[in-house]
Amino acid sequence: MSSQPAHPALLIPGPIEFDDAVLQSMGHYSESHVGAGFVATFGETLSLLRLLFQTTNPASQPFVISGSGTLGWDLVAANLVEPGENALVLSTGYFGDGFADCLRAYGANVTKLDGPVGGRPQLPDMVTALQEKKYKVLTVTHVDTSTGVLSELKSLAAAVKKVSPETLVIVDGVCSVACEELAFDEWGLDGVVTASQKAIGCPAGLSISMFSGRSIEAVKNRKTEPATYFASMRRWLPTNNPAVMQNYEAKKPSYFATPSPQLIHALNTALKQIMARPLAERFQKHIEVSDRVKKTVTDLGLEIVASKPEDQSHAMTAIYLPEKIAIPDLLPRLLNKGIIFAGGIHKEIGTKYVRFGHMGVTAVDPSRHDVDNALKALQDALAECGYKKA
Amino acid sequence: MSSQPAHPALLIPGPIEFDDAVLQSMGHYSESHVGAGFVATFGETLSLLRLLFQTTNPASQPFVISGSGTLGWDLVAANLVEPGENALVLSTGYFGDGFADCLRAYGANVTKLDGPVGGRPQLPDMVTALQEKKYKVLTVTHVDTSTGVLSELKSLAAAVKKVSPETLVIVDGVCSVACEELAFDEWGLDGVVTASQKAIGCPAGLSISMFSGRSIEAVKNRKTEPATYFASMRRWLPTNNPAVMQNYEAKKPSYFATPSPQLIHALNTALKQIMARPLAERFQKHIEVSDRVKKTVTDLGLEIVASKPEDQSHAMTAIYLPEKIAIPDLLPRLLNKGIIFAGGIHKEIGTKYVRFGHMGVTAVDPSRHDVDNALKALQDALAECGYKKA
Known part of the structure; x- marks a missing residue:
């Protein structure tokens, strides 16, 4: 009941719909965002995300940041692409189009391949596009919430590796993570951005993402500073002091912007329920x-x-x-x-x-x-x- | 008890510390972000913010967006200042310095006036700076959380109006809104950015802000598009379709990025408690x-x-x-x-x-x-x- x-x-x-235990975690009494109790919960939550995304590569880096799922697009667009670099967007609806708009807002040179209404762009067209010029990133919506179209992520990622191995494969997993098969390491993904309020089953308010070591290197090796502050991975990462996300996972207090202890508790509860089976x-x-x-x-x-x-x-x-x-x-x-x-x-x-x-x-x-x-x-x-x- | x-x-x-009723609101059952029930709650919450900030000018525009308090700096830096424009930052500690860093990340040309440790920059120095060149915005930390230094906001805003009336006066009110006197209209403020988890008394996870009609005009009249997506006011405002924040306040459903119904419920409860006295x-x-x-x-x-x-x-x-x-x-x-x-x-x-x-x-x-x-x-x-x- x-x-x-x-x-x-x-x-x-x-x-x-949310489970009772998750909603109860939302009412957790107030804790310091740098106190030992909360830091242990946040650290465990980041480690649970590695299990959910099926990555054991220590170079993979999870992020949990207060924001809507949309903020994940900004993380990608602001950090992984420099102004003028090429991005290939595979669109299967409203959210593929949105990712393209976001990339353009940060100065990316976007090529968009649209599927027909209710369908996907075809892999041979993607391969042709990748052969025509060099793309820094390719983005694909795993499940487009506007149409319910599923992308063939595994074979698509394999095809990119073959034709253009240096292109970073980035997935909008907002409507897929925790309900569709997604194997971060095995499929060679470079980034998956998602949100708390869909299949993960935690109330809205968290941008959740996983980036590969290659993506983190791309951030470190940028020629230009990302034109953002809150969404700048460099400010959350070890190139900067303090190394916020890594410290949290090592259960050491750290500060950039204040996380939401209540939402993190709810996410922790939701992830433990998921990983129990x-x-x-x-x-x-x-x-x-x-x-x-x-x-x-x-x-x-x-x-x-x-x-x-x-x-x-x-x-x-x-x-x-x-x-x-x-x-x-x-x-x-x-x-x-x-x-x-x-x-x-x-x-x-x-x-x-x-x-x-x-x-x-x-x-x-x-x-x-x-x-x-x-x-x-x-x-x-x-x-x-x-x-x-x- | x-x-x-x-x-x-x-x-x-x-x-x-949070009140019990606020924490209970965090566990609200799941609602659609575009359903009538939640939209009424969000609309009322935006109207309550007008009371809290003491603004009756219909041109003033409240924003509530999932994010940390830090995101408020990005809202200001990405939307109100164009690359190369001048910003004068009055710093009374860590958070004044942070606001300056954020403005620089978006390409503003920043001049920073530092107070001594534990003190404020002096008004005559500010006036001198304003006389030397034209500043698009002046930012001031109302209470710097790092030092507990209070800025003399009322007289400072009056001095800016006198010397450089076209300069937008922007306040970091993260550690002041709902505990320090702040009269948005009467003092002629153009922007106040704050967060949920301080004197407002709602768990962390919401960036809360109020901008004047002059600020909104400045956003509309930009020569360049803001180099952001999630933090772009144009995407939340009536120049864009849909007019998300205005629709919510008019209790009409609207969508840009998914808000957090649970956090908005908690904010609604907290604001009602505040405005009951x-x-x-x-x-x-x-x-x-x-x-x-x-x-x-x-x-x-x-x-x-x-x-x-x-x-x-x-x-x-x-x-x-x-x-x-x-x-x-x-x-x-x-x-x-x-x-x-x-x-x-x-x-x-x-x-x-x-x-x-x-x-x-x-x-x-x-x-x-x-x-x-x-x-x-x-x-x-x-x-x-x-x-x-x-």
């Missing part, structure tokens, strides 16, 4: 839940935005509405049944689809019935709207 | 507590870092240790007595003093005895160290 008051189930693609089991549960959602939705005669099965994320399902049923018809009916879905945010099809997030406790906690309830509510609400399968 | 487990009283100059009464209580601390400390024969009474903040007291007593002698003894003070962080005198924060519930909640306990603990700990008044 949840100790939270009765409330509609939040089944949008983030923020997600094998990651493979967690990913498998997300696949099973996602398969069930997608089967039920298509059995209802509805269409999924990510059109090919291999392009479909297991974090969420973006569903086209039937003709003549609009978002303002459907969402309030779902809310009446205790279910919250999100509207669309893709620039071309925003009004035509809804998004159903099925991450974290919603997917893995057997005592919850969020998914069954949501599928039943969707079916009933569509019937109330007069929908009949064609 | 607090519902928090027994824990030492955190009397550092931030994070401070007249602000003047709150400031007076902080003065009374501060006066009591400073009298007891000087009666003990100790010296305060902010040497002149008019330079002393009411948020905190930085206290020189007696000769032969070191920080590692004193702080563990205080902790044994249930009191946490902070060490020093001023580059010249860091090892020679400790910092005692007396903000928020510690100052205004009559059911707490933090200040009495701390003064008694200090006296006893010094005696254990062999200290006798000279």
